[in-house]
Amino acid sequence: MPTPVLLSRGxxxxxxxxxxxxxxxxxxxxxxxxxxxxxxxAALVQWKWAKWKREREEKLNALEREAEASSKVVG
Known part of the structure; x- marks a missing residue:
């Protein structure tokens, strides 16, 4: 039995x-x-986007601090 199609498959x-x-x-x-x-x-998407950007910025800052600390130890 073929599948029912309303207009077309596409x-x-x-x-x-x-x-x-x-x-x-x-x-x-x-x-x-x-x-x-x-x-x-729209408001929920803006809130989620701002939260994601804030968490990403915190993560990048932590990585930069870690990289600076490790470069001071090595150098």
């Missing part, structure tokens, strides 16, 4: 992704279902 996934994004957009913007501004996707 267009069905695109339609599914578009439908998902559109449903999420409507969920975020509808007055009844809209989350508070600090809980919306």
């Amino acid at each position: 267009l069905d996934p695109v339609l599914g992704i578009f439908t998902g994004f559109f449903a999420y957009y409507l969920h975020e913007t509808h007055p009844r279902t809209a989350p508070p501004p600090d809980k919306q996707l």
